Amino acid sequence: MNFPPSPRTFSATVMAAAVAFALAGCAVGPDYVRPAMDVPAAYKETGPWKQAQPQQIDSSNWWEVYGDATLNGLIQQANQANQNIRVAEAQYRQARAAGDVARAGFWPTAGVSAGVDRSRSNTNGVKIGNSYNAGLQGSWEPDIWGSVRRSVEAGDAGSQASAADLAAARLSIQATLAQDYLQLRITDLLKDLYARTTAAYARSLQLTQNQYAAGVALRSDVALAESQLKTAEAQAIDLQAQRSQLEHAIAILTGKAPSGFNLAALPADTQMLSKMQAGLPPVPAGLPSDLLERRPDIASAERHVAQANANIGVAKSAFFPALTLSASGGFNGASLAQWFDTPSRVWSLGAALAETIFDGGLRRAHSDQAIAAYDAAVAQYKQTVLGGFQEVEDNLATLNVLDQEAIAQKQAVQASQLAERLALSQYRAGTATYLTVVTAQTLALSNERTLVQLLGRQLLASVALIKAVGGGWDASRLNGDQAQNDTQHTNKTTD
Template structure:
C-alpha cells in the first residue's frame, strides 16, 4: 500500500500542460480618436457602470434585472451545475468505502441436506491511485469548466445590463421625439389658424389652407407612430426586468426644453484602455479561454486510458450461521488485494477518443482566437462610431439653428405678404427634420457609448474567476 501511494504521488499526469494560446495583439486601437474629452476613473468591478448616465430610474431598473432576469438565473444555475461536476471529478482522489449486513436462509444438498441460516456483516473499501494523472486532468478540466461558467454568468449579466440600458436610453430619446412633435404640432396648428384667417379675409389661397392642414395631420400621424415605438421599448424593458408587459409602466419624462442638452451632457467619456486589456476584461473572451483549458485537460484524460489501472481493495467483517456466533472470533473474515488491469485491444477506441479530444482542443483554440478578434472589432466599431457621431452632432446642431432661423423668417415674410405659404412649409419641414435628426444622433451616441462599455468588459476582470462558491457568484449577480 505504501509503495502504491508513493508511486501515485510521484506519477506524472499524462497529456500536455496547459498554455494559453498566443494572440498577435496590436499595441493600440486604430479608431482611438479625439472624441474622448477626458479620462475619468477606470470602470472596475466595484463600479456600477450604468450610473455614469446619471439616471436614478435606470439604476433601479438594472438592479431589478440583476435580481429577476431569467437569463441571468439560467447562467447562475449552469454555474452551480459546473461546480458540482468539478466536485464529482475531485472525488476520484479518494477511496470508496461501504458497509453491509445481511441475513439469509438456504438449503444445501452437498454432504447431505442442510437447511440453515446465515448472518453476515462487514466493511469494504477500494481505491484506484491516480498513477497516470487521469483524475488530476479531470479535476483540472472541471475547475476550468467552473471558471468558464463564472465568466459566462458575468457575460450574461453584462449583456442584460447593456441591453436594458440601451432600451431605456432609446425610450428616453423617443420621449424627446414625442415632445418635439408635440411642440411642432402646436406650432403647425397656429400656422393653420393663420392661413385660415388670411383666407377668410381674401389674402391667402385655399391651397394654402389645405397645405397647412396636410402638414399638421402628417406630423400628428408621425407622433402616433412614435407611441408604438415607445410601447415596444417599454415591453422589452419589462421582460428584461422579469415582469410581464402588462405589469410594467414607465412614466414619460416631463417636457423640458433643456432635456436634450442634459442628456448630451451625460454622455460618458469612456477610456477604452489597451487592446491587451481586452483579454482580461471581457468575460466572453475568458469563457472561450477557459474552454480551451478544459479541452486541453481532456486530452490528458483520454491519453491516461492507454496505461494500466491499479486498484487496491480491502474488506473485513463477520460471517456466521447463528446470531449467537455472529461476532465471535472464528466468524471473522477479511481480505486484502491489489489488481492491475490493462486493455490490450479495443478496436482503436482509445486512439479515437484521443483524436477526438485533440480536435475539440483545436476547435476551442480557434473559437478563442475568433472571440478575441470579434472583441477587437466591437471596440474599434464603437470608437469609430462615437468619433464620427461627435463631429456629425456639431454640424447637425449648426443646421438646426440655421433651419430654425429660416422658419422664423419665412413666417414673417408670409405674414407680410412677401412669400408664399409653400416657402413656410418648406422651412418648417426642414426645421423639423433637422431637429429630429439631432435627437436621433444623440440616441445613436448613447447606444454606441453603452456598446463600448460592454465591448471593453463593463469593468469585469478575469481575477474574478477565482470565485470559490456560488454564494459569491450570486452576490456578483445582484451587486454588479
Template structure:
C-alpha cells in the same frame, strides 16, 4: 472494527507507494495560447489613453449616465433576469462537476448486511445425495476500494472541470454585461421615442397656430381656400405621426420589462420632461489589456485550458488501472455468535487492469481531444479579434457621430431661424403657405435627426463600455480552490 484492522493496515501501507507513483500526470501542462495584439487602437485618434492611475470604468458603469430610473432598472438585472439566473445555475452545475471529480481522489467505503435462508442437497463421499434442511447465513461486511491516480486521469479531469467551471463563471458575467448593455440601449431608445413625441407635440402646437393664421387670412380674402386645406393636412399628418411613436415606445417598454424579469402587463416607465443625458468620456487602455477585461475572452481562454486537460485524460487510458481493495466482516449461521473472532472473514488484494486491444478506440478519443483543443484555440483567437473589432467600431462611431452632431446642431439652429423669417414673410403676404410648409418640414426633420443622433451616440457609448469589458477583470474569476468548495457562491 477489529475484523478489518489488518486489512486496512495493509491498504494503508500500500497507499504511500501508490501516491509516489501518482506524482506524474500524462499530457502536457497548460500554457496560454499566444494571440497577436496591436500596439494601439487605430480609431483612437485624439482619444486619451488611460494610465494605470486613471479612473477605470466602474463595475456599475450605468451610473455614469446620472439617470436614477436607469440605475434602478439595472440593479434588477442580476436579481430577476431569467437568462442571467439560468447562467448562474449553469455555473453552479459546472462547479458541482468539479466536486464530483474531486471525490475520485478518495477511497470508496461500503457496508453490507444480509441474512440468507437456503435449503438444498449435499453430496457424500460415495456420491450419493441427501436432502438437507434449511439453513441461515448472516453476513456483515465492510468494503474499501481505492484507485490511486497514478497516471493523472483524475487530476486532469479535475483540471478540465475546473477550467470549464471558470469558463462558466466568465460566461455568467458576459451574460450579465450583455443584458445590462441591452437594457441601457433599450432605455435610451425609449427616451428617444419620448423626445421624438415631445418634438412632434410641440410641432403640432405650432402647426395649429399656422392653421389659425391661415384661416384668419382666408377670412379676410388674403389667401386661397387651398392654403387652409394645406395647413389642415399638414396638421393632421403631424398628429398621426406623433401618435405612431407610441407604438415603438410601448414595444421598448415591454422589452425592458422582459430584461428586468417583470410581466409586461404590470410594468411601465413614466415619461420625462426632457431627455438630455450627457455622454461620459470613457478611458481607453492598450489593446493587450482587453484580453484581461472581457469576460467572453476569459471564457474562451478557459475553454482552451479545459480542452488541454482533456487530452491528458484521454491519454491516461493507455495505461493500466491499479485498484487497492480490502473487505472485512463476519459470517455466521446464527445471530448468537455472529460477531465473534471465529466468524471473522477478510480479504485483501490489489488488481491491475489493462486494455490490450480496442480496435483503435483510445487513439480515436485522443485524436478527438486534440482536435477539440485546436478548435478551442481558434475560437479563443477569433473571440479576441472580434473584441478588437467591437472596440474599433464603437470608437469610430463615437468620434464620427460627435462630429455629425455638431454640424446637425448648427443645422437645427439655422432651420429654426429660417422658419421664423418665413412666417414673418407669410404674415406680410410676401410668400405662399407652401413656402412656409417647406421650411417647417425641413426644420422638423433636422430636429428629429438631432434627437436621434443623441440616441445613436448613447448606444455607441454603451457598446464601447461593453466592448471594453464593463469594468470587469479576469482577476475576478473564481480560483480553483473556490470552485471546489461545495458552499462557494458566485
C-alpha cells in the same frame, strides 16, 4: 480458522500502495499554456476615449455613469429577476457540481453490507440453517497517470468558463436594458418635439385661415397648412408604437409581464435635450491587451481552451494500466453470537493491475477527438478575441464620427430655425408665399429630429462600447468566489 496476513503478503500490499503514491506525481498530457495572440499596441480609431483609464468604470455599477436613477433601479431589478440570467446562474451551479464530481475521484470508496441467508445442504446429512454476515469494503484507484487530476483541471476550467458565461449574460442583459431605456427616453424627446411642432403648425394654420378670411391668402395655403399639421400629428402617433414596444422589451428584461409594467414619460421640458447631452459619459476604452482580461466572453473562450487541453490528458491516461487497491473485513457465522468468535472474523487485502491490450482503436479515437476539440477551442478563442477588437473599433469610430456629426447638425438646426422665423415674418408681411414657410418648417423639423436621433445613436454607441470593453469586469474574478457570491445573492433575492 482465519489467520492475520503473512508478513510477505502485507509487505506486497504496502509496496503496491507505495509505488502508487510515488507514481501519482506524474500526469500525462500537455500542460496548459494560453494560446498566443497578436495583440495590437493601440486601437486604430482615434478619439478622446483612447487614453482613458479602464478603472474609471465601476465594474458592478457601470450604468451609473448615465446619472439616471430610473435606469439604475431597472437594472437592479433585471439582475435579480431576468430569466436568462437565472438560466446562466443554474448552468454555473451545474458546472461547479461537475467539477466536484471529478474531484471525488481522488478519494477511495467505502461501503457496508449486511445479510442473512437460509440454506439447505446435503453434506453429512440434510441440514437447514441460517448464515449471518456483515462487512466493510473499500477500494481506491490511485491517480497514477493523472487522469483524475486532468479531470479536475477540466472541471475547474469548465466552472470558470461558466462563471464567465454568467458574467457575460448579466452584462448583455444590462447593456440591452440600458439601450432600450435610453432609446425610450429619446422617443420621449421626439414626442415632446412633435408636441411643440404640432402646436406651432396649428398656429400657422390659424394664421393662414385668418389671412384667407381677410382675402390676402389663397385657399391652397390653408389646405397646405392643414396637410402639414395632420402629417406631423400622424408621425407623432407613430412614435407611441415605438415607445410601447420599447416599454414591453424593458418589462421582459426585468422579469415582468408587459401588462403589469408602466414607465412614465418624462415631463415636457424644452431643456430635456441639453440635459441628456450632458449625461453622455466619456467612455474609457483602455488598451487592446486589456480586452483579454476584461471581456467575460473572451475569458470563457480561454477557459474552454484550458478545459479541452486537460481533456487531452484524460484521454491519453487511458493508454496506461490502472491499479486498484481493495480491502474488506467483517463477520460471518451461523448465528449472531458467533460473530465475536475468532473463526467468524473475515478480511481481505488486494491489489489489481489491469491494462487493455486491444480495443479496436477506441482509445486512439478518443485521444484524436480530444486533440481536435482543443484545436477547435483555440480557434474559437482567437475568433472571439478578434470579434472583441472589432466591436471596440466599431464603437470608437461610431462615437468619434457621431460627435463630429452632432456639431454640424446643431449648426444646421440653428440655421433652419432662423430660416423658419424669417419665412413666417415674410409671409405675414405678404412678401413670401406659404410654400416658403412650409419648406422652412419641414426643414427645421427634419433637422431637429435628426439631432435628437443623433443623440440616441451616441448614447447607444456609448453603451455598446462599455459592453465591448467588458463593462469593467475582470478575469481575476474567476479565481475568487465572485460568481458564487453573485449566485447566492440571486438565490436569496428570489426565494
